[in-house]
Amino acid sequence: MLRLRNYVGLGMLLLVGLFVYYLFIKTYDYQITFNARTAPGTVYYAISDWEEALGKRGLANVIDSKGVHFSHLDQNLKIGDSIINLKWKLEGLNDSVTKITARIKDLENSVITRLENIVKKPPLEQILISKMSDFKKGLDAHLNRFKVDVAGEDTIPGKFYAYVEIKSSLAQKARNMIANNGGILGWLREHGFKILGKPTLEVTHWNVEKDSITFNYMFPVNELDSLPEHGRIRFKNYPSRKAIKAIYHGNYRISDRAWFALNDYAKRHNLEVEMTPVEFFYDNPMMGGDELEWKAEVYMPIKTNVSLK
Structure with a gap:
């Protein structure tokens, strides 16, 4: 009986620790990962072009954007009432494939956003998934234009x-x-x-x-x-x-x-x-x-x- 209580106590402690990490320590709200059959530099410029297109179409206002030599790009975008941080990591897996990771954080409502994630899919997540889907389609179309x-x-x-x-x-x-x-x-x-x-x-x-x-x-x-x-x-x-x-x-x-x-x-x-x-x-x-x-x-x-x- 005592051993069972110890296991229950340890499990509760672990859950509390995970909950605290998820709400207050984790540095992003969402992560999207996919591969592209091209070099990291091509993806880097495609992200920059996508960022510009979002602004021209009125879908987002670019507040700040900075990158590091085809491997990382850090963007702050204003979407609706939210300011969203996008951290891109571009990793060449081999001579023809790049792994693309986008970590997304709502800079103004991160804890609220994470609480919403526990019980439902918040509207912001749906918007971001839609925009990322558009980006991937655009990237795929671009890659079909050259070899x-x-x-x-x-x-x-x-x-x-x-x-x-x-x-x-x-x-x-x-x-x-x-x-x-x-x-x-x-x-x-x-x-x-x-x-x-x-x-x-x-x-x-x-x-x-x-x-x-x-x-x-x-x-x-x-x-x-x-x-x-x-x-x-x-x-x-x-x-x-x-x-x-x-x-x-x-x-x-x-x-x-x-x-x-x-x-x-x-x-x-x-x-x-x-x-x-x-x-x-x-x-x-x-x-x-x-x-x-x-x-x-x-x-x-x-x-x-x-x-x-």
């Missing part, structure tokens, strides 16, 4: 280039290339240059936090004995370099999804890389067609002090 295959270690070919330097956001990268395309090609042909390969993009600076890049939009050309001068067009030799390579198919506007895949591959295989990707474009977007047939070779240079000959 990335990481080929492993390779070499960026060395060439002589004419180029212009451009500063841009990731989203405006392709638009800025198109805006400069005609002017560069016209001037090069006018001055006797031959185009000897595919249009190329070389990122020279990538600020992940500010979503900004500086890149060279380049065309491989023949070297003339005397190089004409132009206010923006410059010339340089790009040396061969060790790199990891990916084959990208899709609209070039989002070819940076291959950057994320290469970055994740490098981390997984303990390769130290420079965040200065290089892209070679095989198709002309102005010709239209099925975007999934458009091809680009994308490289992420491996850090090394030696250039290949």
Whole structure:
């Protein structure tokens, strides 16, 4: 009898402890977890785009948002009368799958929310589940628009280039290339240059936090004995370099999804890389067609002090 009372007492103590933990110590109200067949960086930017879309559609007001290099994102959203904190964790499970965990907390009514959870499903939970479901559908639709295959270690070919330097956001990268395309090609042909390969993009600076890049939009050309001068067009030799390579198919506007895949591959295989990707474009977007047939070779240079000959 005494042993039974001890078990009952221990059980009650455990229940009280769990109740206190659930109401006052646990750091979130809900947790939603699912997987996506892509790199963490792609999910990171998809969350940012979703956040912006919520604001534009009047479904939520973004109060604050900050992230950490494709692995974590911390958001405060105002939904109705509630201020909701979303803590995202993005974990690459392998070279093609990311585990997405979203921990959700009502910052103003957390204890009340948790009490409601015990007896019923509160309206806020239904709203959040609906919004998360919309996010997952949007992410799945986005992933169907492109394909990335990481080929492993390779070499960026060395060439002589004419180029212009451009500063841009990731989203405006392709638009800025198109805006400069005609002017560069016209001037090069006018001055006797031959185009000897595919249009190329070389990122020279990538600020992940500010979503900004500086890149060279380049065309491989023949070297003339005397190089004409132009206010923006410059010339340089790009040396061969060790790199990891990916084959990208899709609209070039989002070819940076291959950057994320290469970055994740490098981390997984303990390769130290420079965040200065290089892209070679095989198709002309102005010709239209099925975007999934458009091809680009994308490289992420491996850090090394030696250039290949």
